Amino acid sequence: MMRLVRYCMGAAMFASACTPALKLTPSDAPTVLAHQVLEAADPGLPGPYEVLQLYYGSGTDKNRVEYRDSVAITTEPVDASKLVSLGGAADSRNEYWGFTPTEMPLNARVWYPKGDGPFPLVLVVHGNHSMRDFSDPGYDYLGELLASRGYILASVDENFINGARGENDARGWFLLKHLGEFEHFNEEEGNPFEGKVDMSNVALIGHSRGGEAVANAAAFNKLTHYPDDASLTFDFDFDIKGIVSIAPVDGQYLPTGRGVVVEDMSYLTFHGSHDGDVTSFHGLRIYDRLRFNDSADFRFKAAVYVYRANHGQWNSVWGSGDIGPRSARTLDLRGLIPQVDQRRFAEIYVSSFMEVVLKGRLEYLPIFRDHRVIGQWLPSTMYITRFETNAFRPLATFEEDIDVTRGTEDGVSLRGVSLSTWREATLMLRSSNRPTTSASQENQAVTLGWNNRIAGADTTRHRPAASYSVELGGRLAARWALGRQHSLEFMLGPTDSTPRARRDASQPAATSAQNDDGSGRGGAGRARGRDDLEMPAVDLSIQLEDAAGRTSSVVLSEYGAIRRPLETHVMRRSDQECQRCTAPWELILQTYSIPLSDFVEQNAALDLRQLSVIRFLFDRVHAGEVVVDQIGISELEPGFLSARVER
The missing domain is CATH 2.60.120.430 (Galactose-binding lectin)
Structure with missing residues (x-):
């Protein structure tokens, strides 16, 4: 106190006064990260596959040329009106986008490996940001990396609900609707993804509000009814093996007044100490609530606190501006690690997680128990890590x-x-x-x-x-x-x-004059x-x-x-x-x-x-x-x- x-x-x-002197804890990275004892190949480096890319979506998008003129697969809109409320901004937003919540699109950009497959499927979704500064291209570095290593990665467009309030349930629901599209793509004759999607090995990644959305999606995936309005029924039950929350919020969606509980899947979350948007590590609460009900079925959860990382540099569009274009007027950006280092960390940990959870490559497990085993791979900063398995x-x-x-x-x-x-x-x-x-x-x-x-x-x-x-x-x-x-x-x-x-x-005893x-x-x-x-x-x-x-x-x-x-x-x-x-x-x-x-x-x-x-x-x-x-x-x-x- x-x-x-x-x-x-x-x-x-x-x-x-003027901006004070920069205050940072002296780094112990030269000592702590001095080791490199893991003999597996660097998971943050490109794999053997040639990377292809395509877009799917409405084909009628008013503002996104890629989702209007470049779609390889046309998708039907969905009715999200029971999950999305635009309030007083509805008229202006509907005019800008050219559609209402009753007919919202399923748009995504996809990176995928050239080959017969089937390949594990990963969806990534952005968080809240200016709806006119489109966020879904910002995970290109993860798309390129994972596709080269034998995964299909789709970056989901949810920009049209950015700026809304109380919409994190919808963000998770949209991810499940996209999984439904891939199930259809996989079965449709002549589709570019026909027979190439391993729907038995699925993972979700979310950033910021998207980090809470993947937990919501994991919970909704096992429900038969929408908790806030049971007249909306669910029928998903996809084989989601793991979720990743990058600098997530938590508690913006509280069904029945309680935090969402994820059960029986692996989980990874990481957060930067110098996050100027989500200023606390809320992913720890999702981590703590997650339950492993079956001690015989191997699963694990891991969390990493990255010193001097911020919020926006996990997305290549957002960059260092955690609170918008004028961030430098308010935020002290001097102590941030370089964006390339922040993304390098994400590449190593996300790729390792996918290798373990979706491909059973257990040689990457030591990374989650003790990050010091890959000290020479990691960017030079300080990390606080935690993990737990279903055997605890x-x-x-x-x-x-x-x-x-x-x-x-x-x-x-x-x-x-x-x-x-x-x-x-x-x-x-x-x-x-x-x-x-x-x-x-x-x-x-x-x-x-x-x-x-x-x-x-x-x-x-x-x-x-x-x-x-x-x-x-x-x-x-x-x-x-x-x-x-x-x-x-x-x-x-x-x-x-x-x-x-x-x-x-x-x-x-000490006197009043002596302590x-x-x-x-x-x-x-x-x-x-x-x-x-x-x-x-x-x-x-x-x-x-x-x-x-x-x-x-x-x-x-x-x-x-x-x-x-x-x-x-x-x-x-x-x-x-x-x-x-x-x-x-x-x-x-x-x-x-x-x-x-x-x-x-x-x-x-x-x-x-x-x-x-x-x-x-x-x-x-x-x-x-x-x-x-x-x-x-x-x-x-x-x-x-x-x-x-x-x-």
Whole structure:
């Protein structure tokens, strides 16, 4: 809270000043991205196929010459009037486009490989933008790449509903109608796609509002009726294997007042820290709601936070102007990574996802477990990543109740020793522009703070290290048949707070003129934040203990970077930043995946079948604070571990 007060006070002081000095967290990319251990071919490079292109659509488009004069396949319009409301702008919009919501077109540009096929099908859809600055050409780089690698990619035109409100359900519905067209193309004699479309392997990609739309489409695909008006019936049921949300919104469509839940498919989402349009990583909420109901059918979900990426550079038409042509007047664009780098990241991750989900190329799985395995492929910036598979079995997710000592799995208990901070709470997003849908991650986690130093002038005096334990109880390890093939997984991220030193219980309590840390009047209850001092790196040990008291520990930093929140300033003026965002950073937790075999290598006597305690041991630095979530065990698909960065 004090950090936020200082942040906003500083903004007020400099409200009328020129653009402040550029503030970025120093990059650790030269160290973190120093490895290249994945031996598979670079998925971001073109494949062996010659790429062809065509357009399909109404053939009568008033504003789009490609959808009027260049269509190779003519499609019939659809009635979207129950999903699209144009409000007071209806007359002018209908005049501009030459049609109403009762007869909206199914237009798309398609990149496809030359060959007999059948080829997996990928649809991509843009988000909201000026309806006159057409967005669908902006994914040409993905179309060219994926078609060369043996996919059919169609970039769907939904420009005619851009600028509308409450239309994200329609965006998803349109994608399903396009899938229906491809089903017809595949069966129609003489059609350019006759027999070439693998309708059993389908994926959807969406950007911005389109990123929420693909989740809506995935949900609608399994429904029989439109949730907002059951007089509209659905009959889709396509074989959608995965969806990708690029810098998505979330919560703009809330059927029955609830967020859409995606079930039983793989998911990838990524977001830039310097997004000037969708200022928070809303894809994390879609990620958290996604459910895997069948533990036997392999699926996974992954999320990546890309430092210094923005919103528009994922689309080659939009570019750096996240809030329109005059963005440079309001947004501080100096810290952005180059557009070619941002697109390079998208090419690697989208292509890898499609290779795994649509082609079963499991050699690309390590990318999603630990991005460090492809450090030499990735653009030089910082990444925070998370993943989870359908095999994840939770021990503590912090969602069940208000008892901080009880875990998720029956019999699991939680215990803290010598912690300065121990509390469970909802994680927040930095965006404050829409409190009802933008301010919360809608996810609970535990915050743990420690300071092992004893207050006083002698800074060498320390008590035993603080710890936080997950106690399995009973015969859980035996019931789960834990062994070397399993991994311990959790999400963790440091905050920029540090609890003060512990008071020496043998000494009298501090007077009003003397604080517990020995400082004079006015000292804070927490150590100074990054505005005052360069804070030391956070690290800790992860320790396992079996029923016989045998222990084994590893150092967490050997499994991935542990970073405090990354400094993020999007607006040119600090006062505008403070009005728009609650903090100059977003707390994004990193997934750490530690094979249980690593603990056995440290102590061969450790009996995993009698594992009794998983302990977060705060013994590497004397003080710090971290947020932890999703503690559990997975038996990973072996492909995830086929490439690892050495400890």
